Amino acid sequence: MEPEPAAASVVFGDRVELARDYAGWLAGAGVVRGLLGPREAGKVWTRHILNCGVVGELLPHDGRVVDIGSGAGLPGIPLAIARSGCSVILVEPLQRRVGFLREVVEALGLTNCRVVRGRADEVVKECGDADVVTSRAVAPLARLASWSIPLVRSGGEILALKGSSAADEIARDGSAAALLGWTDLRVELAGVDVIDPPTVVIRGFVHQGSRGRRK
Numbered sequence: 001m002e003p004e005p006a007a008a009s010v011v012f013g014d015r016v017e018l019a020r021d022y023a024g025w026l027a028g029a030g031v032v033r034g035l036l037g038p039r040e041a042g043k044v045w046t047r048h049i050l051n052c053g054v055v056g057e058l059l060p061h062d063g064r065v066v067d068i069g070s071g072a073g074l075p076g077i078p079l080a081i082a083r084s085g086c087s088v089i090l091v092e093p094l095q096r097r098v099g100f101l102r103e104v105v106e107a108l109g110l111t112n113c114r115v116v117r118g119r120a121d122e123v124v125k126e127c128g129d130a131d132v133v134t135s136r137a138v139a140p141l142a143r144l145a146s147w148s149i150p151l152v153r154s155g156g157e158i159l160a161l162k163g164s165s166a167a168d169e170i171a172r173d174g175s176a177a178a179l180l181g182w183t184d185l186r187v188e189l190a191g192v193d194v195i196d197p198p199t200v201v202i203r204g205f206v207h208q209g210s211r212g213r214r215k
Contacts, residue, residue, distance in 0.1 A: 066130040091127060
């Protein structure tokens with residue numbers, strides 16, 4: 001497994017031991033069960049845990065966060081570790097991933113994190129009115145907007161972890177996302193001066209009145 005970078009203590013503070021335990025789960029059971037590729041253990045900190053954990057700086061100190069398409073718990077579990085005051089819900093439709101997530105949450109004792117099985121459009125009643133909805137490489141922007149917006153309270157935010165083409169995605173799909181109600185889209189970098197490269201995030205708000213335009 002990749003050695004722990006010094007940045008881990010900066011990002012997770014006095015909860016860094018939880019991040020270490022999660023790294024062990026990802027590099028072990030996560031690879032064995034096919035949630036991460038076999039080569040990912042050598043990048044588990046830099047490519048996954050820290051890449052997601054630094055996005056905690058964009059979250060409120062408390063509030064309700066819903067992570068859709070959580071997979072192996074990214075970005076939701078690092079965010080739950082980094083922001084202990086936030087309540088984080090991991091939404092994932094596939095049972096084998098749900099089983100892994102529940103085992104990890106229980107083993108780490110993450111009392112501010114729970115797992116809900118289902119697609120984003122199936123869990124609105126249970127998980128809606130979130131302050132923030134997060135995702136990581138889940139879908140193109142317009143489709144992601146249609147899945148995320150129904151889960152966000154009016155005035156809340158959507159934070160989508162993306163790659164280097166984030167600005168191109170906004171140029172291509174920003175108008176479609178705005179029609180659905182996700183507006184003020186911009187690219188932000190999380191973890192500048194903490195990790196290299198920093199994490200690229202598309203950030204925007206769900207404004208008053210957009211609820212009526214949800215699909």
